[in-house]
Amino acid sequence: MHLSLSPHIFVAWLQQHPPEVLTIVQMVACGFAILFMMRLFGAMGLVVYSSMAVVIANLQVQTVTKYSFFHEPVALGTVVFSSIFIVSGILTEYYGAAKARQAVWLSFTGLALMTGFMLLTVGFKPLSGSCAAHQAICTLFLPAPALIVAGLIAYAAGQLNDIWIFSTLSHLTRGKFLWFRSFVATLIGAFLDNLIFSVLAWMIFAPHPLPWKTVFFTYVLGTYILRVVMAFVGIPFIYLARLMVRK
DSSP: OOOOOOHHHHHHHHTTSOHHHHHHHHHHHHHHHHHHHHHHHTHHHHHHHHHHHHHHHHHHTTOEEOOTTOSSOEESSHHHHHHHHHHHHHHHHHTOHHHHHHHHHHHHHHHHHHHHHHHHHHTSOOOGGGHHHHHHHHHHHTTHHHHHHHHHHHHHHHHHHHHHHHHHHHHHTTTOOHHHHHHHHHHHHHHHHHHHHHHIIIIISOSSOOOHHHIIIIIIIHHHHHHHHHHHHHHHHHHHGGGGOOO
């Protein structure tokens, strides 16, 4: 029996599954990837994961999918981006708020550099044999300036508020109720990020602004529901991270 490892076949197989199943798989995969990076590389591994997740999520957000339980289509990128809040909670809890803020600014810088280099890349005139690849890159990265500005502003606001809320609650609870601190900080930080990014990217900076109803239900409310679910999923991983701490 011939076993093909073609990515096209694998993608076709994935597309046979409902998006709800793929979303659950992605949530769990993000959690274990965070623990894996933490176990191997400590705090630096979490910083690297955070930087990669920001880039990946900002590419995924240009695609939408349809869930059976929600009337409006929902933008992708939510699960991967929400996992960054798990990283912030772990860093704040086990390595300190200063390390968590460092991860935010390194991710911020990495996303800005990636966008700058890719815009420079599409500035080169392609040869005839690479036009298809060039067009694919243009499709992904030419919309990036508006998205990058919106994403950077929203990311910084959401993440820094998440870290501040987590730290404040930690002080008020004397380090107890980790699940509560993580969940509340993520809910507030994620909502701020969601709202700021959606309004800036799809209304203020967009060349063809979307109506408020579409922005609210597809990009704010639709993706926020997933972030709430991801906040629940992330709680056990934050506790498991205690076993992975490398001083």
